[in-house]
Amino acid sequence: MDWIDRMNSALDYIENNLEYGIDYKKIAQVAYSSEYHFPRMFSSISGISLSEYIRRRRLTLAAFDIQKSDIRIIDVAIKYGYESADSFSRAFQKTHGIKPSEARNQGIQLKAFPRISFQISIKGDTEMEYRIENLDFDLKVIGKGKVVKTSRAFKTIPTLWSSAKKDGFMQQLIDMSWEEPKCTLESLLGVCGKEAAIMDEEFTYFMGVRYDGDVPSDMETLSITHSTWVVFPGIVNAWKRLYTEWVPTSGYELADIPCIECYYPPKHKPRNELWVPIIPK
CATH class of the missing domain: 1.10.10.60 (Homeodomain-like)
Known part of the structure; x- marks a missing residue:
């Protein structure tokens, strides 16, 4: 099928x-x-x-x-x-x-919403850059979670990071992120869905860093166990094309694990990446 x-x-x-x-x-x-x-x-x-x-x-x-x-x-x-x-x-x-x-009442005007039917739309005019990363250790992410409405996520999440910068939370994360570097995920991380399953209307966006030290009293720990990830440069564009273009033709299934947005330091290319957990079909 x-x-x-x-x-x-x-x-x-x-x-x-x-x-x-x-x-x-x-x-x-x-x-x-x-x-x-x-x-x-x-x-x-x-x-x-x-x-x-x-x-x-x-x-x-x-x-x-x-x-x-x-x-x-x-x-x-x-x-x-x-x-x-x-x-x-x-x-x-x-x-x-x-x-x-x-x-x-006769002649009253109502609204009918027809059933949706999915069909194939041939695109492929713009390539999608990606790479496969394998992590041989569990990710321990330290930080804080914020509830986000799914429909407003692209607008809300940047404001969360802006607030984190103003109140010093971002700098606190930056200071922690390079204490014991282990992989390319040594940067600011946004885990999209602290729960195992993302909610339809809202989800918890977890802002943190990969960290193996003691957990500060004002932060939480999120552990992610998964080995194979597909990584896309450019978070916003990747989210828009992930489900409609990459998944249908990739030969991979998406694992039941949250995706991770990775925000790198200034002058790093790319500026940010989307990490998506995958399993072979």
Whole structure:
């Protein structure tokens, strides 16, 4: 089963379970994808978060049900996973611009969000530079975590580093980073998802450095055990092309482990890199 078939199988699972509880772990399993990467992969390809897509599809079907039958509003709410008529009504009105009861009126305008279908888009006009790195030791990253909304990550993360520079936290990390150099990850690190699985709406962005010494009292430790990484120069561009261009044709799977953004000192080329944990298919 190729990459496109797997992604469409995940969409089949979602569509077949809109009236039931949808298990996010199961979606990733159906796609033969890591639980960490699937939500971000989905949003990168589709332009919409996984949870928002599911919400819109459910509210589309809910509108059809209300229009085509005399089913009670509370029964429609329960059918599509809402705990109360009030919460369903708020979500329905936010999407369609009217109350659920008004959807039964003749000539009323509603919004239908069709099912997504993934297809192959031939690009390849711009090459992607990358290299494979193998680490024969566990990464021990020392630092602090901040909760970031996934949809605003590209805007929020630079401000986190800017604040860290102003309050001295960045310099503290820099001073620690070269005490016992061991690999090319001796720099400022942003670990994208402290948890094993990245959340759909938000995740913890862990700012730190690789460090084997004693942990300062105001910091936490994050241990990452993985050997093979693919490394891309230019973090923003790499994130945008990772899921849509590199993964489908690489012959690798993405491991269920957070990615690492590596920010190097001034005059270093490249200025930054994205480290992605991978396993052979």
